[in-house]
Amino acid sequence: MIDASLTVETAETIPVLYRWPANAAFGRTVPKTKFYEHGNVRTALREKFVGDIQRITWAYKLADDTIRLRGTTAVPELQIFTLETKGEDVSRDVLTAIDRSVHFPIIFEVASNDRLRMVAAQKTLDAKVPKIGPYFTTDWQPPDAPRRPLPTALDLPSLYETILASLLPVTMRVGETVTQATERLGRARKLEREIAALNKKLRTEPQLNRKIELRKQIKERTAVLTELINLTPNNKE
Structure with missing residues (x-):
């Protein structure tokens, strides 16, 4: 054996939540129906949206004009979405549907029953429909868990890379992307x-x-x- x-599979990520900059606060509630308007969303997926999600909030926008980090065509901005669930969690299909309908990389914070986790997938924007990689997540944490400052970065792509790296269930090798x-x-x-x-x-x-x-x-x-x-x-x- x-x-x-x-x-x-048994590797654990270090529980981490970031303290998103106040200057980047956006705080806009996004109707679930907005994500139905982008392409054909099958009935089963709509039902998952209705069953899984209580509220979707576009919480923060990390961009040159909010945190003074330069974006690129690969990572023009970083969006932070908060998903408040009705039940225990949100399905990966719902995460993917939201990701595909927004042409920016997204970091999700899922809030469920007085617990919180951060989850994201690497997103590639060089096609009409963004390419979404596998999702990685932290463990569930209390909503008042300590938050750490954003990692030091020279630009938005390097910030995105560092945030994604903190979610991986393996430690990255030196020089590895x-x-x-x-x-x-x-x-x-x-x-x-x-x-x-x-x-x-x-x-x-x-x-x-x-x-x-x-x-x-x-x-x-x-x-x-x-x-x-x-x-x-x-x-x-």
Whole structure:
């Protein structure tokens, strides 16, 4: 069996909430129907909006004219949206629908039953429809949990990169970008699934020669997984 300490699924992010600058406060409630107007939203998704969300607030706008950090075509502004839920949480489909309808990167704060979490996905704007990566989140925290100042940054892209990095369930390697770390995490999780499937086969395989082959495959994949999770990559990589 693979050592659980090697898995990335059990990795925890450092609980962090940021103290968004007062100058960037926007505080505008956005009707849920606004997100229906951008493309065809199927009935099931509309029902999730209705069932999951109590209120959507465009809380902060981080831009050159609010926090004096230069934007680029890749990251012209950063928007902070607060989602107040009706139930325990908000579905990923709803997050994605909001993300796709706003042509700026978004950092979400989800507020549910006196608890709060920050969640975001890396968004690429070089197409008509933004490309949304996998979502990463902090653990749930009390709404009055201490907030830290925004990371020091030279411009909006570097601020966005640092905020996303704080959400990743793996520690980034020196010189690694969020995109590279996300890809590494994806490969690691794929290997975890493969190893779990091989272990399942091993438990029921009656033939000795086949058991030996399965153990060999598990060992090989575990070595690659260990390399992916290590902070310092092997020079052969």
